[in-house]
Amino acid sequence: MKKSWVLFVPLAIMGLLFGAFIYRLTVPAETLIQSQWINKPMPLFDLPPATAGVEGLKSSQLADGKPRLVNVFASWCIPCRAEAPQLEALKAAGVPIDGIAIRDRPDDVAAFLRENGNPFDRIGSDQQSSVQIALGSSGVPETFLIDGKGIIREQIQGVILAEQVPEIIAKLEAMK
Amino acid sequence: MRVRLLLATLLALFAVPITAQDRLPPAPYAYQQLRDPAQEAKAKALMETLRCLVCQGQSIADSDAPLAGDMRHEVRTKIAAGESPDAIRKWLVARYGNWVTYDPPLDAATALLWFGPLLFLALGGWLAFGRFRRGGTDGESEI
Numbered sequence: 570m571k572k573s574w575v576l577f578v579p580l581a582i583m584g585l586l587f588g589a590f591i592y593r594l595t596v597p598a599e600t601l602i603q604s605q606w607i608n609k610p611m612p613l614f615d616l617p618p619a620t621a622g623v624e625g626l627k628s629s630q631l632a633d634g635k636p637r638l639v640n641v642f643a644s645w646c647i648p649c650r651a652e653a654p655q656l657e658a659l660k661a662a663g664v665p666i667d668g669i670a671i672r673d674r675p676d677d678v679a680a681f682l683r684e685n686g687n688p689f690d691r692i693g694s695d696q697q698s699s700v701q702i703a704l705g706s707s708g709v710p711e712t713f714l715i716d717g718k719g720i721i722r723e724q725i726q727g728v729i730l731a732e733q734v735p736e737i738i739a740k741l742e743a744m745k
Numbered sequence: 746m747r748v749r750l751l752l753a754t755l756l757a758l759f760a761v762p763i764t765a766q767d768r769l770p771p772a773p774y775a776y777q778q779l780r781d782p783a784q785e786a787k788a789k790a791l792m793e794t795l796r797c798l799v800c801q802g803q804s805i806a807d808s809d810a811p812l813a814g815d816m817r818h819e820v821r822t823k824i825a826a827g828e829s830p831d832a833i834r835k836w837l838v839a840r841y842g843n844w845v846t847y848d849p850p851l852d853a854a855t856a857l858l859w860f861g862p863l864l865f866l867a868l869g870g871w872l873a874f875g876r877f878r879r880g881g882t883d884g885e886s887e888i
């Protein structure tokens with residue numbers, strides 16, 4: 570009789586399992602897939618210009634001693650428009666920014682830059698997302714912090730918010 | 746502050762899925778098979794075990810997301826260039842983590858899946874052995 574509590578152990582285990590299932594059904598797992606390609610050199614690439622009047626982007630240009638941002642964006646990406654003011658603010662603070670346009674057309678990129686401003690020194694056109702995949706990036710917009718040696722130090726997924734701007738400037742400053 | 750947080754959450758929600766809004770045609774090998782049937786079979790088998798990053802319940806073989814199409818193009822191009830499916834899987838895992846493969850390797854996180862059944866079988870065997878050894882009367886009177 571003294572061991573009668575043992576009888577309730579299976580019920581308790583079932584209860585815990587049931588609770589876990591309910592929890593995961595109501596609170597889905599984190600689905601943002603972070604790049605594992607961090608603290609590694611930029612993959613080798615040589616992308617043609619995404620639009621007339623702006624230079625294309627080569628991976629070798631990203632190791633010139635200056636820490637910088639590489640922004641993965643697209644003209645068809647609505648949140649990228651919301652990010653434009655923050656990129657402008659970073660540009661104004663002297664941060665070099667290069668762009669990689671995903672699955673984009675020259676006319677569309679030109680229109681995007683006309684409407685939202687152009688904070689980019691260079692924009693490479695990645696029409697088959699091959700550089701995006703090589704970076705472990707899973708969406709747009711994403712921003713990579715690159716140190717002066719061309720090593721990727723951090724990935725920011727989604728839109729850069731206004732309050733993140735000073736933090737990003739400080740991080741790039743620390744890489745110098 | 747609350748408005749900002751709401752805005753941030755909304756933007757974060759928008760940022761994740763790349764819906765098919767781009768106006769480019771699919772990459773050449775997104776919907777086209779390789780000429781060599783043996784190579785295509787290898788590519789197909791591999792693509793069925795790679796997870797789409799956008800529509801996350803599907804393999805890249807099943808998904809119509811543009812990024813999945815570009816990943817199929819990447820896989821078929823690499824297979825055509827003579828790379829082994831294993832090497833391609835490793836290449837992708839190095840970028841997206843084990844999340845991207847439907848054939849996860851044996852490591853600390855998956856050990857329980859592999860050894861759990863053996864563990865439970867051993868536990869069951871031990872319990873059963875204990876009951877048989879004690880004999881019918883003892884066991885029944887206790888429970």
